[in-house]
Amino acid sequence: MSEQKTVLIIDDDRDFVAAIETLLTHYGYRVATAADGRAGLQEAKRLLPDLILLDIIMSERTEGFFVLQEIRRTAALSNTPVIVVSSIYSDQPIFRISPEAGWLPANLFLPKPVEPARLLEEARRLTGGGGSQATVAGGER
Amino acid sequence: MKILKMPKDNLDLFVSVLPAFGQVYAPVRRGSGYAFAPPARWSEVCMDYTRTHLPPKKFVLPPREPTFRFDPGQGFQDLLAEASTPTVLFGVHAYDIYGLNILDRVFAQGPYKDPYYIARRQSTAVIGADFRPDELHFALSMNADFVDSGFDLFLSDLGDDYLVLVGTSRGDDIVLLSGCLMEEPSVADIAEYKRRSNLRRAGYRNRVKLEDLPEILEMEYHSRVWNEMGDRCLSCGSCSTVCPTCYCFDVSDEVELGSRAGQRVRSWDSCLFKTHALVAGGENFRAARSSRIKFRFYHKQRGFVAEYGRPSCVGCGRCIEVCPAEINIATVIDSIRGERDGSASSSSASA
Numbered sequence: 443m444s445e446q447k448t449v450l451i452i453d454d455d456r457d458f459v460a461a462i463e464t465l466l467t468h469y470g471y472r473v474a475t476a477a478d479g480r481a482g483l484q485e486a487k488r489l490l491p492d493l494i495l496l497d498i499i500m501s502e503r504t505e506g507f508f509v510l511q512e513i514r515r516t517a518a519l520s521n522t523p524v525i526v527v528s529s530i531y532s533d534q535p536i537f538r539i540s541p542e543a544g545w546l547p548a549n550l551f552l553p554k555p556v557e558p559a560r561l562l563e564e565a566r567r568l569t570g571g572g573g574s575q576a577t578v579a580g581g582e583r
Numbered sequence: 584m585k586i587l588k589m590p591k592d593n594l595d596l597f598v599s600v601l602p603a604f605g606q607v608y609a610p611v612r613r614g615s616g617y618a619f620a621p622p623a624r625w626s627e628v629c630m631d632y633t634r635t636h637l638p639p640k641k642f643v644l645p646p647r648e649p650t651f652r653f654d655p656g657q658g659f660q661d662l663l664a665e666a667s668t669p670t671v672l673f674g675v676h677a678y679d680i681y682g683l684n685i686l687d688r689v690f691a692q693g694p695y696k697d698p699y700y701i702a703r704r705q706s707t708a709v710i711g712a713d714f715r716p717d718e719l720h721f722a723l724s725m726n727a728d729f730v731d732s733g734f735d736l737f738l739s740d741l742g743d744d745y746l747v748l749v750g751t752s753r754g755d756d757i758v759l760l761s762g763c764l765m766e767e768p769s770v771a772d773i774a775e776y777k778r779r780s781n782l783r784r785a786g787y788r789n790r791v792k793l794e795d796l797p798e799i800l801e802m803e804y805h806s807r808v809w810n811e812m813g814d815r816c817l818s819c820g821s822c823s824t825v826c827p828t829c830y831c832f833d834v835s836d837e838v839e840l841g842s843r844a845g846q847r848v849r850s851w852d853s854c855l856f857k858t859h860a861l862v863a864g865g866e867n868f869r870a871a872r873s874s875r876i877k878f879r880f881y882h883k884q885r886g887f888v889a890e891y892g893r894p895s896c897v898g899c900g901r902c903i904e905v906c907p908a909e910i911n912i913a914t915v916i917d918s919i920r921g922e923r924d925g926s927a928s929s930s931s932a933s934a
């Protein structure tokens with residue numbers, strides 16, 4: 443059994459957070475949550491999680507982008523894997539700048555609604571092993 | 584020069600992609616004023632700021648800058664790589680860009696090129712923004728209310744949109760990335776830009792007459808105004824600290840305890856400090872406060888004109904704002920000209 447990994451979810455959508463928390467917990471991750479960018483940064487600095495799932499549109503539509511920049515400025519978090527999970531491209535059609543164009547300092551962008559199996563696979567990859575049953579999730583696909 | 588238009592509603596999305604070009608610094612609230620700092624969220628960015636406490640000088644000529652390390656075993660190791668960190672300055676006013684252009688003349692275009700300054704300047708993208716002058720700005724008088732170089736992009740307020748001037752190939756790269764947020768300006772947009780430019784120029788309440796000033800300073804070298812200023816000046820150096828174009832620096836070697844290794848550091852200095860003209864043997868060429876404040880005015884308004892063809896002052900108003908003795912460059916110049924009651928110049932004993 444691999445070491446239990448901690449995932450911090452920063453998202454203001456309580457239903458989304460509850461669903462992903464249930465999923466990750468089931469597969470052996472320790473999960474912490476924060477409902478906005480400011481609280482998320484505080485939690486990230488306190489917990490030093492193994493992975494951060496970050497929403498973009500929260501109290502401001504670009505809040506997650508600024509949180510991500512602060513995460514990368516923080517020495518203890520500068521190498522922490524971050525998956526941006528957001529609906530910004532469907533919510534803001536004018537914003538057509540690809541997340542892969544080199545401006546987004548995240549490890550991965552996943553559009554909402556996110557596929558649970560894909561999320562588990564990427565969480566396992568980015569945390570170097572993941573939760574105790576995460577490999578089972580991979581095998582179930 | 585390429586000209587585009589960007590709806591103000593897109594500005595937060597635009598700033599979100601700027602990290603592609605470096606660490607973003609923008610005007611945010613700091614105490615009772617503003618500072619260029621990384622914003623924690625878009626709503627912290629103040630596009631209507633008056634002036635920042637410190638000018639953008641701090642990014643190209645840091646207050647304290649280790650330049651190289653020395654070690655008996657390893658020799659010298661320059662720290663130029665640290666000076667090449669990509670940075671984006673967002674929302675810089677025209678007079679501050681003019682200030683950077685003046686520093687360029689001294690550190691990048693003069694006979695003594697400074698590799699540290701050049702590395703920082705080249706690594707720094709500058710996105711300008713226009714502003715509404717307050718009662719302290721006199722950039723119009725210093726011909727620094729408008730710039731046509733020294734920036735990558737410049738945003739001019741059109742009401743619901745910004746007119747975007749593209750100044751460099753790096754600015755063009757930023758537009759290539761964020762182009763979906765911009766559009767072509769119309770003839771009406773250009774007309775609105777000109778109308779607002781005229782309004783902004785008319786909005787300057789603080790004005791300084793520069794005509795013949797170098798000659799008048801030459802004639803008024805022994806004016807009693809300098810003694811009066813010397814009596815009031817506290818030699819705190821605040822004016823030169825906040826000045827976008829004051830560039831005096833000191834150099835010191837910091838040796839590590841128990842070792843012969845260390846680093847050479849340069850740090851901001853001020854000609855207002857008593858030690859500025861102190862030399863070996865204890866002689867001080869400007870021991871009197873009056874001679875130091877006179878030196879500062881003469882360097883800015885006369886010596887720089889002789890050397891570079893224009894004063895080094897850009898009319899930002901910072902020195903007026905911070906001076907604890909309420910010395911106001913605009914009124915000092917008026918006094919030297921003899922146009923302020925009770926301060927008409929007269930030759931008297933030198934300072």
